[in-house]
Amino acid sequence: MKGWFAIALWVLSLGCDKEAPPEIQTAYERDLSHKLFACTGCHQKDSPDGELDLTDPWTLVDVPSRQVDMKLIEPGNHLRSYLWHKVNGSQSIAGGLGRRMPVSHTWTPEEIELLGQWIDLGMPR
Secondary structure, eight states: OHHHHHHHHHHHHHHHTSOOOOOOOOHIIIIIHHHHHGGGGTSSTTSTTTTSOTTSGGGGBTOBOSSSSSBSBOTTOGGGBHHHHHHHTOTTTTTOOSOOSOSSSOOOHHHHHHHHHHHHTTOOO
C-alpha cells in the first residue's frame, strides 16, 4: 500500500514542476509600454517637462499640442499625432520644434511603426 501511495504522490508532483503559464499581455503592454515608460524620467507630472505626462498615454488623447496645430495623440491617425512625429523625428515637417524624442535612445523603425499602428488602431489597451 505504501508503494501505491508513493507512486500517487510522485505522479501528482509531476504537474507541480511546470512553470505557470505566462500572463497574456496586450500588444501595447508587450511592445510599447516599456518604450513610453522609459520616457517618464523626463515626462511625468512632477518633472520639468511635466506638461507631457507619458505615465498614462490615454491622457494625451485629443489634447492639443503646444507646438503645432495637431493633437498630441489622435486615435486612428498617427500622421495627425504629434507624439508620433516627435518619436519619428518628423516634428519639423509637421511644423513643430525641438529635437527628436527620446533624446537618450532612438526608437527603431520597427518600434516607430508599431507606435503608428497602435495609434491607427485607436490605441487598444
